Amino acid sequence: xxxxxxxxxxxxxxxxxxxxxxxxxxxxxxxxxxxxxxxxxxxxxxxxxxxxxxxxxxxxxxxxxxxxxxxxxxxxxxxxxxxxxxxxxxxxxxxxxxxxxxxxxxxxxxxxxxxxxxxxxxxxxxxxxxxxxxxxxxxxxxxxxxxxxxxxxxxxxxxxxxxxxxxxxxxxxxxxxxxxxxxxxxxxxxxxxxxxxxxxxxxxxxxxxxxxxxxxxxxxxxxxxxxxxxxx
Numbered sequence: 001x002x003x004x005x006x007x008x009x010x011x012x013x014x015x016x017x018x019x020x021x022x023x024x025x026x027x028x029x030x031x032x033x034x035x036x037x038x039x040x041x042x043x044x045x046x047x048x049x050x051x052x053x054x055x056x057x058x059x060x061x062x063x064x065x066x067x068x069x070x071x072x073x074x075x076x077x078x079x080x081x082x083x084x085x086x087x088x089x090x091x092x093x094x095x096x097x098x099x100x101x102x103x104x105x106x107x108x109x110x111x112x113x114x115x116x117x118x119x120x121x122x123x124x125x126x127x128x129x130x131x132x133x134x135x136x137x138x139x140x141x142x143x144x145x146x147x148x149x150x151x152x153x154x155x156x157x158x159x160x161x162x163x164x165x166x167x168x169x170x171x172x173x174x175x176x177x178x179x180x181x182x183x184x185x186x187x188x189x190x191x192x193x194x195x196x197x198x199x200x201x202x203x204x205x206x207x208x209x210x211x212x213x214x215x216x217x218x219x220x221x222x223x224x225x226x227x228x229x230x231x232x
Contacts, residue, residue, distance in 0.1 A: 004143050007136065008046030011117055016132040020118035020125070027064035027119060041071030044118050047140055048073050049111035054148045054225040055092065057083070058137070058157045060198065061116035061125055068119035070100045073112050082199035083112070083153075086214055090222045109225060111147075113140055115160035130160060137164040148190060149224040151217060154198035155179040161193065181209070182217060192224050 001009070015021050028040030045067050059079075062068045066077030074080035075098040084105070088096035092110040097103070116125040116133045125133075141147070141164055152158035158179040166172055170187060177185040183195040196209075196217040203209040 002051070004047075004051050004140075007139050007143065011044050011046045011136050014044045014117065014133075014136075017118065017126075017129045020116075020120055020129060023121050024064070024068050024119050027068055031065060031069070035065055035069060038069060040069045042068060043071070045071065045073050045114065046117075047111055047113035049107035050109055051111070051144070052146050053107070053109050053111035053144055054146050055110045055221055056140075056144060056147045056150045057110065057112045057153065058150060058161050059112070059114045059153045060156050061114055061123065062119045063123070064119040066119075072098060072101050073114055074098065075100065078201055078204070079199045082204065082211075082214060086211075086218050089215065090218045092218075092222075109146075111140075111144055113137065115157050134160065134164055134167065137161070138167045141165060141168050148226070149192045149194055149221050151194045151196055151221050152179075153196055154200075157198070158193075158195050181213065182220075184220065194221055194224070 024042050028042035031038065045062050059074060062073065063077045066080060067073050067075055070076040074083045080098050084093055084098040085096045087093040087110060092108055094106045095104065098105050115137060116129055117136065137160065150161055152161050162172060162177065165187060173185065177193060179195050181195060181197045185193045187193050194217060196214065197203050199209060199214060
């Protein structure tokens with residue numbers, strides 16, 4: 001088992017945050033009608049993708065009836081539909097949809113993770129829960145040695161990535177990067193940070209985030225990561 005696989009095994013077994021342990025299990029016991037009868041994952045979510053990735057995507061946390069149900073990050077909800085459809089369009093994925101762990105999806109030169117690995121109540125992790133989970137992101141940054149660009153989906157993921165980067169020994173540029181959609185910051189000679197609004201329904205249904213805006217971010221990410229657009 002390689003170091004990234006070992007890390008993911010530790011993540012899946014994590015019980016550091018009692019509130020989140022209770023919530024993820026409660027969500028599985030009382031699913032909405034459309035998911036009744038399904039077997040929920042109801043554990044922390046490991047990262048997903050290519051260990052040789054040049055692009056890292058960081059989200060906030062799993063959705064109670066999305067990733068907490070399916071067992072894959074950004075899978076089973078509309079945010080995931082936006083994300084994986086866009087990754088497919090830019091050559092990072094072999095198919096445009098992510099339905100579940102056994103659907104055949106593969107990512108190329110891309111890895112997807114989150115600041116917090118368990119579904120939180122009201123999609124709002126507590127401060128101590130971010131702190132408890134941060135070592136996993138720190139370790140991913142250390143293990144994913146080929147990363148050239150990080151796309152942070154939302155301000156909270158953006159700030160979490162900067163804190164994790166500092167904990168790896170990275171030096172944050174001055175003035176400190178501030179979140180804005182499309183913002184691009186050079187963290188080091190070999191690593192850039194790119195900011196995007198999160199593809200949540202709150203943002204996509206209101207037009208705060210359009211498909212063009214989201215695609216423009218990943219067009220930049222593809223250029224920065226310098227991968228081929230050849231399909232898998």
